[in-house]
Amino acid sequence: MRVAWLGDPASLDATTVGGKTANLGRLATSFRVPPGFCLDASAFDELRPALDGDAGARARLRKLVAASYADLGSRVGEREPRVAVRSSAIGEDAGDASFAGQHETVLDVGGVDAIVDALLECWRSVSSERAAAYRKQKGISGTPRIAVLVQLMVPADASAIAFSADPVSGARDVVVVNAAKGLGDAMASGTITPDSYTVRKADLVIASRICANGAAIADDDIAAIARLAIQLETAMGGPVDIECALRGGELHLLQCRPITTLADEFPVTWDDPADATLTWDREDSHFAGVLAPLAIEFIRNGPDYGIKRQLADTGHPLIVRHVAFNGRFYASAKPRVSANELPAALTAATERRRGLARTLRRRWDEELLPEVLAHYDWMRAVRFETMPAAEAADAWLELWRRQNRIWAIHFIVTSSAYPVMEELAQVYERLVGGNGGDAFVVSQGLAPTLQRLERDLHTLGEAARRSAAVAEAIAGGPRSVGALSAISGGDQFVRALEDFIRVHGDIGQENFDLESAAWRDEPEKLLAIIAQRLGSVQEQPAARFARVRAPADDLVTKTRAQLADRPDELAQFEEVLEAAVGAGPLTEEHNYWIDRLAHAHARRAARAVGARLVREGTLGSTDDVFLLYVPEVADALRRPTALVDLVERRRRELARWRRLRAPKTIGAPPAAPGPLTPGVSLERVDFDYSVTQDDRYTLKGVAASPGIARGPARLITGDRDFSKMRAGEVLICRSSTVSWIPLYTMAAAVITEIGGSLSHAAVVAREFGVPAVVACGDVLSTLTDGEPVEVDGTTGIVRRLFPITWPDPEDARLLWRRDDAHATHAVPPLAIEYTRHGPTYGMRRRDEDLGPPVLMRLEHFNGRSYSSAKLLRPGEDVVAQQKDAVARRRRLARRMSKDWEERYLPELNEHYAWMRALSLDRLSGGQAAAAWDDLWRRHRRAWRIHMLVTAAAYPVMEELGETYQTLVGGTQADALALTQGLALTLQQLERDLHSLTETARRSPAVAEAIRDGLSFDEVRSRDAVFAQAIDAFLGAHGEAGASGDHFGSIAWRDDPTLLIGAVARRLATPVEEPDVRHARLRRRADEVSRQARITLADRPADLERFEEVLATACATGPLTEEHNYWLDRRNHSNMGKAARTFGARLVRDGALREPEE
Incomplete structure (x- = not known):
């Protein structure tokens, strides 16, 4: 059995580690791939009896996992890091068979035993029915084998799946990117709808976008993801789909596999072939996402039953149905009458409904609502826990019959309330001449249930406010109700909370999924709402409702005055007004009494039954009941029998459903959508109406x-x-x-x-x-x-709006361009300060010193960086000024090499030594504040040096290019070659890194430890010579190997595993000897200079000019790159480390919770 670490040679053998690991292992040396280890197929071969409960095999597997997991923890600096456990079957992610979705992946796992369980789940999936069917379909024979990759979990800010070719149309000139906030499993599972982008490969411009959950990822990051997909397509030799995670502005590659088919499959089986001739729209407005079986039953027995029953009872000319395909609901409608008869039939149906609206309020108060509440009383009284089996099964089925009736009442209400509000708008528009939608205000402020909910929420908030300790505890973050009881004044608040939940506890669910809990089941949701209210002064409910009613009363008064001399029209208005005032509030109140409460009672009953079935050994956990259909639950109650296997199949089926890309429509192609009009009528099956935007501002x-x-x-x-x-x-x-x-x-x-x-x-x-x-x-x-x-x-x-406070009112006259080259997203305050005290300060002082005609500026607006430039002396000869500024910079270059060696570099080293030695343990608050000020003073000075160096180095390289091309007639590339191989610091870094690698190569123990992915301390302990070498390397270059170019980057010294990774990559790939490479570069430079001197031999003045410029360029030009080593990398890492030191002090002082804050 072997463990292969990503990036090691062993991770590249697809015959032992599987295609997924081999792909990532190959790419780990060039792309940002989270670290991880793979248990190759030999572990599956030898320890497969663990799947059947063999304790010895499981113990051996646990030991293997424990050692590697501990090593991973050591590498990433966490005791028990969260990981993703991914199947990597032999033959998976091959060019003709990706096995996408056929094998298991278990995300966010922590602890050895949990990883072992997840690993066994992956092993088990290689023998699943769907994987076997896929292999058969692809013609893959032989005994299936599988490896498993255990990879560090990236706590993603946002995730993306990208296809380097359009998987639907097959177009190869675009990249399709799906993105969502958070972890990628939410996107794959369908619990959220991802943003979808189509990006042109040619210029990385977003050609189209469909965004459902907000801008999960900035446009610049979408372009970066597309660029990554294109790079990987090149690396893999064909179209790929990739998964990646964005964390802290960095893109992490999680998976890369070939696209073996450019068409997504969403299998649909039609119970009635005629249904395939209808257009079925995905019902995202009410039943978004993939639903488990019992939630599907809730929709079938609730909304779907209710609307069909209401339409049939009232003779409506449409048949409306909701059907679940792969866990997603789709809706369709077809007429009962001919196309010629349909308009008249719809008009007649609408008139009947408007007539029923005249008595709807009385029926609701006296008949319908009491009946609904009686059904809830019956549901609360049922005791599934203690009833005999047959009675429990009968009660279970009776509960769903009562759900049928409750939802029939729902559509009795909505079928009248919405049409009468539309009638009000039409009558108002016809009689008064105003906008019909304005009339809707007449019913606002008249929903007593919603008003009571707001009053009671306000009262609960005030109860929390009365106890400072309670208010502070709630506002401070997540708190359990039990924890609040122990706080001073907490018992009174908890009693108020219990009173509130007793009345309103059955609302608070997000959607129709039965796994979504109400406030009664998760009161922490309610505490979060109270915490929000504590953060601001709330308007008194009575004042709010009085304010809300004022426009309604005003509109009615004005309308009556306008129609005073038209009594028939006034009577018509009064009639529809009375109906609307009575029925209108029910357009929302019914959601409280039916949508939410019916859901809560169904969920509560299901969990009670689930708990009973767990006790009887039928289910493994209470919530497994959500994976069963209603008749299956009834059968299980009557005849208890283990359903663990069925539940497991359903769980895998649900996971498969969630991986499918559900199309917007299925069946017949949709007709062009009609115009958007105000109001919502029952005939409108698809409520996804929206206005298309033609202006982003x-x-x-x-x-x-x-x-x-x-x-x-x-x-x-x-x-x-x-x-x-x-x-x-x-x-x-x-x-x-x-x-x-x-x-x-x-x-x-x-x-x-x-x-x-x-x-x-x-x-x-x-x-x-x-x-x-x-x-x-x-x-x-x-x-x-x-x-x-x-x-x-x-x-x-x-x-x-984009509010900008201009530091100088004159700045508003300048053109400011967003600086995407250095920061592609909004940055936090300290990063803004880093720029303000660094690059911005350095550029300003440089321009003051060297006097260019144009002043360069960097500013931050709303967290984004913008750059601008303005003339310092308008009206003067700008060309002359520019020539003078360039000349000054080139004169500066003549002495920069000497100044760098004698002044600037020693000064920088002194600053960095001070930052490294910084300790706040014994400093008073005032002394620490003074040290903080000194830190930023040193930062400003470092960036002033940075800008002076680059102001000299870059112009002299431009001068060399101009001089060489003008005098010699060569190319720009030849001119630049004259100075290559002269960056002594970088040469020394390369030489030392090569020497360290060779020291590791000469020690078999060290080389093996690195290849096996052991921790830094374990690698270092294998050989004293290597330990001495790596310590010396870190002493010389430890601050240079920062993990990125951003503020707070981690250097090699702070995380030596980064250095071990660099050595590992060099061990795996032959590298040219540094001295050989440098000699080769200098030979080319010598040859170019020799040819130039031959060309200029008979032009002594030109030769003298060339030699002068060449000498300056050779001395100063290397600083165009060396300054990144000494300034960018070292300043980034040292400033970041110093900032974290101050953060730790503020944590100790109680000012912050985490140093990074």
């Missing part, structure tokens, strides 16, 4: 709730983002449910991607008097968190 949507508000954008993609919201921000989401109400009361305004004037978001916004624009397509991908916007809910316009 002025966005258009549907006016939903009047008013104008400004504030920073807050992108909320689900309840996991709720804690991000702050009072006064603009809530931006795809759509929302009643559980989002706490955010509305904090929001300055609301923007949604989909909906209409009567969508949930619009109704709730009007209810709470919050300006809103809905159906603002792609707003999540267009706006960014924190970006200031103006929302005009009256006109449906959203304007992007």
Whole structure:
């Protein structure tokens, strides 16, 4: 059995480590691949009995994993790092068979036993039915074998999957990138819809984008991902799909495999062949994502049953159905009547519904709501835990029959409430002449349930505010309810919380997935909402509702006055007004009483049954019940039998569903969408209506709730983002449910991607008097968190604002270009200070000293870097000034080599020694503050030196090129060759690194330890000579090998495993002897200079000029690169280390929680 570390030669043999590991092993030497180790196929061959419970085999496997896992922890500096456990089957990721999705991957695993379990799961997947079917389809014979890769988990800020060819159209001139925030499993699982980009290969320009969850990744990073895909396509020799993670601005390659098919498969089996002739739209507005079997049953027995029953009972001319394909719901509609009869039939159906709306409020209060509550009372009274088996099974089926009835009531309500609101808009527009959507305000502020929810939330917040200790604990971060009880005043708050949950505990779910918990089951969600409210002053509910009702009363008063002399029209308005005021609030209140509460009771019953089945040995865990269908649960209750295998198959099937790319539509091609109009009617099956944007700065949507508000954008993609919201921000989401109400009361305004004037978001916004624009397509991908916007809910316009405070009002007259060359994203405050006190300061002092006609500037606006330039002395001869400045810089170059050796380099070394020696342990606060100031003074001085050096070095190289081309007539490449091989510091670095590698090569023990991926300390301990060599190397170059060019980069000295990695790569790849290479470079330089002297031999003045410039260039030119060693890398790492030292001091003082803050 062998363990192969990524990048080692052993990791390149696909016949033993599998295609996935071999691909990553090959690429690890050139790309940023997270470290990891692979248990090759021989481990599977020898220890496979562990799959059948063989204790001895498992113990041997555990020992093997434990040793390698400990080594990985040592390499990355963590005791038990989180890892991803990935199958790497022999033959996987080959050119003709990628096995994508056929074998298991288990993410975010920690601990030896958990890794062993995950590894066995991977081994088991090689024998799964789907993998066997795939091998058969691809004609792959023989006994399957598998290796497993255990790789450091990257805690991704965002993840991406990229295809170097369009997997749908097969186009080879584009890269398709799917991106999402967080870990990639959320994207693969379908719990979120990824952003999708098509990027042209030719120029890396984004040709199209479809963004569903906000701008997960900046455009510049999308381009970088596309560039990486193109590079890997070249490296792999054909189209590839890659997975990568973005963490702290760095791109990590997680997987790379060939694209063996350029068409995604989404298998569909039609129960009725005629269904294939219909267009089925993916139902993202209500049932987004992939659902497990019991959640599918909830939709079938709830919304789908309710809408079909209501349409049939009222003789509606449409048949509407929701069907799950691979766990995703699709909706379709077909007429019961001919195309000629359909318009009249729809009109008649709408009139019937509007008629029913006249009595809807009375029916709701007296009949429908009491019936719904009676069903919930029955559900609460059922005791699945203790009932006899047959009674429990019958009660389970009865629960779903009652769900049928509850959802039938749901559509009785909506089928009347929405049409009467549309009728109100039409009547208002016809009689008064105004915008029909304006009339919707008449029902706002009249939803008693939602008002009570807001009042009770406000009261709960005030209960927390009454105890300073409780308020501080809640505002401080995640807290359990139990922990609050022990705090002074906590018991009173907990009682208030329990009272609130007793009334409203059955809401708070994000969606229709039964695994989504209500506040009663996860009160921590509620605490997060209270924490948000504690951070700002909340408007009193009574004042809010009075403010909200004022526009409604004003509109009614004005309309009555306008129609006073037209009694028949006034009577018509009063009739529809009365119906709308009664039924209108139910467009949202029904979501509280039915959508959320029916879900909560179904989930609670399912978990109670699941707990019973666990006790009876049928299931392994309570939540396994979500992987069963309703009849299967009933059968299990009647005849308990182990369903562990069935559950496991379902779990794998669910994982497979989540890996599929679900198309927007299936079946017949969709017709062109109709125009977007205000309102939402039942005939509208697909609620994904949105306005297409043609301007990225002025966005258009549907006016939903009047008013104008400004504030920073807050992108909320689900309840996991709720804690991000702050009072006064603009809530931006795809759509929302009643559980989002706490955010509305904090929001300055609301923007949604989909909906209409009567969508949930619009109704709730009007209810709470919050300006809103809905159906603002792609707003999540267009706006960014924190970006200031103006929302005009009256006109449906959203304007992007970019507030800038100009240091000098005259700066507003300059053209500022975003500096993507050095920073492609917004940077935190200390990084801004690093630039301000470094490059910005250095350029300003350089230009003051050398007097160019143009002043270069760097500034940060909203965290992004911008550069500009302005004339220092307008009106003067700029060309003459520029010539004079270049001449001064070239004169500076004549003495720069001497100044560098005698002044600047010793000064830099003194600064770095001071930074390394910095200790704050014995310093008072004042002394530490003085040291902080001194640190930045030294940083400024280092960058002043940096700019002086480059101001001399680059111009003299330009002068050499001009002189050589003018006098000799050679090429620019020949001119630059004259100075190559003269960077003595870099030569010494290369020489020492080569010597260290050869020392390792001469020691078999060290070379083996490096190849086996052992920790730095273990490698170092293998040979005293090597230990001495590597210590000497770190002493000389330890600060130069920073892990990146960014502020705070980790140097070789701080993480010697980086150096070991460099040695490992050199051991695996033959490298030219440094002295041989340097001699080769100098021979070319000597030959170019010899030919130049021959050419100029008969022109002594030109020869003298050439020799003068050449001498200066040879002395100063190497500093164009050497300054990066002495300044960029060493200053980055030393400043970062010093900053962390101060951060640690602030942690000890209680000012920060983490040094990196």
